[in-house]
Amino acid sequence: MEQKPVKVAMIGVGAISGIYLKNMTHTFREVDLVGVCDLIPERAEKGAAYVREEIEKGAQVRDPKIYKDMFEAFNDPEVEVVLNLTRPYEHFEVTKQALLHGKHVYSEKPLGVDMEEANQLISLAEEKGLQIGGAPDTFMGAGIQTARHLIDSGMIGNVVGASCAMVCHGHETWHPDPEFYYKRGGGPMLDMGPYYITALVQLLGEVKGVMGMTKKTFPQRLITSEPHRGETIQVDVDTWLSGNLEFTSGAIAQVFTTFDVHYTAQSRFEVYGTQGSLMVPDPNTFGGPVLLLRPEDAAAAPKTDPGLARHGVPDFYAGWKEMPLLYDYPENSRGLGLADMCKALRTGRDHRANYQQQRHVLEVMTSFSKSCESRAYLPMETKYTRTAPMELNPMHGILD
Structure with missing residues (x-):
């Protein structure tokens, strides 16, 4: 019916x-x-x-x-x-x-x-x-769901760790109303960090503890976008946050977010296993690419110090293979989590972007500055169980 x-x-x-x-x-x-x-x-x-x-x-x-x-x-x-x-x-x-x-x-x-x-x-x-x-519901898109499937199916062996970074110079050059990004509830970790931390827990599971170092580099920001061009923002939050996450599984991840530097490639996200490495797409998007590197891909490479063999601008993903996306929703599908929640309300099942996940991610994100202030490792109080992977439905826009 x-x-x-x-x-x-x-x-x-x-x-x-x-x-x-x-x-x-x-x-x-x-x-x-x-x-x-x-x-x-x-x-x-x-x-x-x-x-x-x-x-x-x-x-x-x-x-x-x-x-x-x-x-x-x-x-x-x-x-x-x-x-x-x-x-x-x-x-x-x-x-x-x-x-x-x-x-x-x-x-x-x-x-x-x-x-x-x-x-x-x-x-x-x-x-x-x-x-x-x-939100975020980007983890429900084709890119991260494909990455999760590859990890869960053992394509990179046992996960050793991960490294991810969100690097940019803030929003005051393009956003029409950028001030709130530098006020309570803003900053690179609470603004962009949810995409990265949510993707990490979806791929690696529960975070056991956090250590962080943070700072506020610029006390003021000049808006150059319209309609507030020329106005000054007083910065109230940390704009450089980096740290280590220890997962219950034993994996360790490094996370770095900043609004302080000039950079062209905003996102970097890699997961490392005993039998290979995976490049995860920008977690602020729903699509790919997803790149895989396994030992056999590097078997023919010259046996030499890679640092000495490299000349010119390095191609960090030379030899990596792009994997086909195995799930739906590669396009900008914001609202997918809402639709999933609505389906869950009708069927009685759990929904994927639920508050258990939101709360665990928030605790992780807010622990970076707390760890820096206390100069201590902070164990997480919240528990986390990964929500169900996406299922393919022949009708686009209709959830399982």
């Missing part, structure tokens, strides 16, 4: 909302967008106008309501799930109020800006019998 789509209200219609609106309108058939709301009414009107334009072109969705405020959405008896796309430091209050009004919540990352917020929200959800889920 065909299941009815889950009715969703979008709170926050800022920069990230565009791809959600596109995918909710054209891809995910188990999500029904009831209405939108934003503190700036023009943003909500622009979001609703986009959907209306797509309806005129043939999209089979409803014309969304425009709520005057979030409480009108929370009190709408039609709404089952609140999609929280507000700024990071607003996530807690919006999610809390939605839960108090009896709504399930799916939010952009992070779940909260610290563990106190996360634990309060989870306790409230459990008390009321409601579900919380949230």
Whole structure:
């Protein structure tokens, strides 16, 4: 029997909302967008106008309501799930109020800006019998799911460790409203770290403990993007965070995120095993490439010091083989986690981007600065079990 789509209200219609609106309108058939709301009414009107334009072109969705405020959405008896796309430091209050009004919540990352917020929200959800889920959902895409399959099937042997980095010079040169990236709830670890840490726990499992070193390099940032060009941002958060993760499996990973340096290749993500190495695609994307290097690939290489043999600009992935993507959703599929949660609400199964994962990832991310401050190894208090791998469904936009 065909299941009815889950009715969703979008709170926050800022920069990230565009791809959600596109995918909710054209891809995910188990999500029904009831209405939108934003503190700036023009943003909500622009979001609703986009959907209306797509309806005129043939999209089979409803014309969304425009709520005057979030409480009108929370009190709408039609709404089952609140999609929280507000700024990071607003996530807690919006999610809390939605839960108090009896709504399930799916939010952009992070779940909260610290563990106190996360634990309060989870306790409230459990008390009321409601579900919380949230981004990132990029780990559900074709790239990382393929990497997970290759690791789980033993293609690189037993995992020894991993190394990943997110390196850039911040968002003030291109983002229309970059200030919140340097305020509470921002910074490279809470902004971009969720993609990397979520991918790591999906690939390697539970994190046992963390050691970190962090700093704030620039106390101020000059905005060069419009419409705030020439304005100065006071930086309140660490913008250089690096550290080591010890996994319950015994693997060790190095993680590095920064908004402080000039660099062209923003993402680097590699997993190393006893029988090979794997290049994982940028975890802020859903697709590939996924590259594999095994001992037989290097068997014909000259037996010499690779440092002495190398001339010119090195090709770090020379000899690596690109692997075919084995799963669906290689394109920008933001909202996939929301659709999965909606399917879970109808079927009773668990959903993949659940709060158990969000909380564990948040504890890892917030432990880097704490470890630096205390000059100590911090064992994790939260537990983690990997969520189910994706399953192939012959109908794109319909979840298992």
